[in-house]
Amino acid sequence: xxxxxxxxxxxxxxxxxxxxxxxxxxxxxxxxxxxxxxxxxxxxxxxxxxxxxxxxxxxxxxxxxxxxxxxxxxxxxxxxxxxxxxxxxxxxxxxxxxxxxxxxxxxxxxxxxxxxxxxxxxxxxxxxxxxxxxxxxxxxxxxxxxxxxxxxxxxxxxxxxxxxxxxxxxxxxxxxxxxxxxxxxxxxxxxxxxxxxxxxxxxxxxxxxxxxxxxxxxxxxxxxxxxxxxxxxxxxxxxxxxxxxxxxxxxxxxxxxxxxxxxx
Amino acid sequence: xxxxxxxxxxxxxxxxxxxxxxxxxxxxxxxxxxxxxxxxxxxxxxxxxxxxxxxxxxxxxxxxxxxxxxxxxxxxxxxxxxxxxxxxxxxxxxxxxxxxxxxxxxxxxxxxxxxxxxxxxxxxxxxxxxxxxxxxxxxxxxxxxxxxxxxxxxxxxxxxxxxxxxxxxxxxxxxxxxxxx
Numbered sequence: 001x002x003x004x005x006x007x008x009x010x011x012x013x014x015x016x017x018x019x020x021x022x023x024x025x026x027x028x029x030x031x032x033x034x035x036x037x038x039x040x041x042x043x044x045x046x047x048x049x050x051x052x053x054x055x056x057x058x059x060x061x062x063x064x065x066x067x068x069x070x071x072x073x074x075x076x077x078x079x080x081x082x083x084x085x086x087x088x089x090x091x092x093x094x095x096x097x098x099x100x101x102x103x104x105x106x107x108x109x110x111x112x113x114x115x116x117x118x119x120x121x122x123x124x125x126x127x128x129x130x131x132x133x134x135x136x137x138x139x140x141x142x143x144x145x146x147x148x149x150x151x152x153x154x155x156x157x158x159x160x161x162x163x164x165x166x167x168x169x170x171x172x173x174x175x176x177x178x179x180x181x182x183x184x185x186x187x188x189x190x191x192x193x194x195x196x197x198x199x200x201x202x203x204x205x206x207x208x209x210x211x212x213x214x215x216x217x218x219x220x221x222x223x224x225x226x227x228x229x230x231x232x233x234x235x236x237x238x239x240x241x242x243x244x245x246x247x248x249x250x251x252x253x254x255x256x257x258x259x260x261x262x263x264x
Numbered sequence: 265x266x267x268x269x270x271x272x273x274x275x276x277x278x279x280x281x282x283x284x285x286x287x288x289x290x291x292x293x294x295x296x297x298x299x300x301x302x303x304x305x306x307x308x309x310x311x312x313x314x315x316x317x318x319x320x321x322x323x324x325x326x327x328x329x330x331x332x333x334x335x336x337x338x339x340x341x342x343x344x345x346x347x348x349x350x351x352x353x354x355x356x357x358x359x360x361x362x363x364x365x366x367x368x369x370x371x372x373x374x375x376x377x378x379x380x381x382x383x384x385x386x387x388x389x390x391x392x393x394x395x396x397x398x399x400x401x402x403x404x405x406x407x408x409x410x411x412x413x414x415x416x417x418x419x420x421x422x423x424x425x426x427x428x429x430x431x432x433x434x435x436x437x438x439x440x441x442x443x444x445x
Contacts, residue, residue: 003426006426006430007426010426010429010430036434038437039433039434039437039438040430040433040434040437042433042436042437042440042441043401043405043432043433043434043436043437043440044405044433046383046386046389046436046440047386047401047402047405047406047436048405048406049383049386050303050383050386050387050406051406052295052296052299052406052407053295053298053299053302053303053311054295054298054299055294055295055298055315059298059312060294062312063290063294063312063315063316063319064287064290066316067290067316067319067320067323068283070316070320071320071323074320074324
């Protein structure tokens with residue numbers, strides 16, 4: 001069969017011909033042409049009916065999560081062999097420095113204690129620490145009250161705790177992350193959790209009073225949001241039994257299992 | 265489908281380290297990539313692996329995209345090559361189109377079956393024909409790509425694409441005919 005005949009038959013099968021007369025005549029001209037047409041038509045219609053396969057919601061979420069996890073591992077630079085000794089060396093140095101500090105302060109502390117004892121002793125050697133406190137409370141006639149000076153509390157702060165970012169910023173950040181989770185977007189800040197430590201994570205969720213939730217990822221918040229233990233990731237948990245798009249999303253500080261934010 | 269200008273802009277943002285841009289790129293192309301991988305691999309799990317590998321390659325090689333072809337065409341090419349690599353590693357063609365361990369009572373399994381719109385007999389017939397012909401008719405008759413696009417993806421002449429499509433359909437029809445007896 002010639003190429004142009006095959007193309008004419010294929011065009012007829014695919015519905016690309018404005019005028020089918022020539023093609024129909026060709027098919028009718030021989031068994032070979034008719035069989036070719038039947039085969040092309042059978043296959044073409046079967047394949048057109050197969051449709052484009054789609055990812056399920058959970059497959060889509062898993063795909064994004066796994067791709068970002070793999071890319072994160074890509075971006076971690078390879079470390080030289082000697083690097084594994086760094087934590088050991090750091091630990092040894094820490095212990096040594098601590099010992100030096102403690103031993104060198106030993107002499108100084110003895111001096112401080114002696115001085116304090118002299119302060120408490122009003123000269124007759126019979127006063128007690130309680131007496132000294134009582135004298136301080138009284139203020140003493142004509143004595144200065146600078147020893148009982150009041151330390152003023154800071155004013156005008158919007159911090160929830162000393163050194164923490166404003167609550168509104170934290171809330172806004174986690175609300176945004178919750179929306180990403182619901183949309184199945186696992187960004188570079190997220191990583192899969194270590195399946196081997198599942199018991200630990202379940203008990204953490206229990207501590208945070210999150211029954212019916214399941215950890216789906218760990219989140220590495222930016223420094224200006226992270227109010228917990230620096231470097232500890234945040235657990236990302238979603239409510240079970242509902243579609244991800246409708247799930248409640250909880251963020252838990254892994255270091256102390258404190259609920260940071262619940263987005264419903 | 266995105267325009268060429270939109271694709272170029274998206275890729276430029278990816279190269280600048282914009283992770284949101286890459287997520288957007290994935291969302292735009294993931295269903296088509298998965299569909300091609302599923303038809304070629306014939307197995308959902310393998311297709312998911314191939315899809316993941318495709319996007320990893322897209323990210324790693326984003327700097328190599330020259331813009332000579334549409335971004336979608338380039339991604340398709342990576343997907344097809346990834347599937348070929350995976351099939352070579354397997355050493356044989358798989359004939360099971362549906363994972364047997366899926367319990368129909370399992371909600372996620374139902375979801376998978378509904379979403380796939382897979383007709384097992386067609387996938388089995390596809391798996392029985394040589395890969396070159398299978399890929400050609402999958403791209404042409406399932407994905408609806410033109411002969412020129414397929415030629416770009418596979419880096420073969422248009423004439424060769426036509427030949428593979430016609431021959432692929434003939435082989436598929438024979439397989440379907442054999443299986444219906």
